[in-house]
Amino acid sequence: MSTTIDITEETSAVAKGKAPLIATTTYSDGSKGYKKGIAIFDFLLRLGAIVAALAAAGTMGSSEQTLPFFTQFFQFRASYDDLPTFQFFVIAMSIVGGYLVLSLPFSIVLIIRPSAVAPKMLLVALDIVALTLNAAAGGAAAAVVYLAHNGNSSANWLAICQQFGDFCQKVSGAVVASFISAVALVFLVVLSGFALRRH
Amino acid sequence: MSTTIDITEETSAVAKGKAPLIATTTYSDGSKGYKKGIAIFDFLLRLGAIVAALAAAGTMGSSEQTLPFFTQFFQFRASYDDLPTFQFFVIAMSIVGGYLVLSLPFSIVLIIRPSAVAPKMLLVALDIVALTLNAAAGGAAAAVVYLAHNGNSSANWLAICQQFGDFCQKVSGAVVASFISAVALVFLVVLSGFALRRH
Incomplete structure (x- = not known):
């Protein structure tokens, strides 16, 4: 396998006239x-991304706060369940984290065989989808968190972070x-884009 | 130039043992x-993306509605200016649209010289950044539009789309x-990922 690749590299280097034949092995x-x-x-970046994605999903999923006072009919309680955007966030970040965990074996295959093309293509395509999902979920949650912190006077939405401070911090x-x-x-x-070049 | 490329393709095909020397030209x-x-x-996909991105920025940027009734102190008016998320959306989508317009010459260069590597790398890296920005802006605006349509009973945010129907539709x-x-x-x-393979 490796011999074949060596020849490819060698000849294309010659064809480009970049290096003399003798230096090609190096x-x-x-x-x-x-x-x-x-x-x-x-692989290392993937590990970091897994930690961040699962931390995001876990933190959001465990965010709830019950206020220490209540009326006869109502108890004041905030949870990520109350806002559909946060539910979407938890689902999306879990998918991203789960995908990244499942992609680790492919990443290991690429460490062992750096020239394998099929797993690389698969990872790039799915990474792009995961990135899009992640960015959309992050943006959506950020927009709602901003509203929770600042409210909006035009739409008459009041900030809820004065009451639910801990909840807002977690979120x-x-x-x-x-x-x-x-x-x-x-x-x-x-990085994968650069690695796809057969150089 | 084209001769050099031909040789590269030829020799790598031989090295992989996929085709005999005689068939390599084909x-x-x-x-x-x-x-x-x-x-x-x-190039065509880029044109489509430009139309969509600029339409998004333009539609959002021109979205405002003034209700036909008003009190002595207050006129009911909704505009994208009132919600910071929508402002971010207009800015982000304008950046994406502007970048895509500026990327057209590079895309044309790649049609003329399909094997040029530098413009391809540049386009891939910047496309990824544009995609992230676009997804985040879209997700954020979608979260706020959802709130405008449905409100949220837990946070005591009322839907504003009953009053500002046209505004909500544009948004x-x-x-x-x-x-x-x-x-x-x-x-x-x-697509660019696949094109980066020197095949």
């Missing part, structure tokens, strides 16, 4: 090491975690 | 045509347009 080895380096970095933390995971995914996709 | 031509096809499709249209542009960008990025 060039090829460098390219392979470079690919392996990218694959290892991809904001979840949004920050989802942004971290989105940034990690952007780097993952850009 | 193979090489097919690969080049395939890349040119991807580049043309990329919802803008969100749909931004989702169309996001889907176009996903295809663009996946």
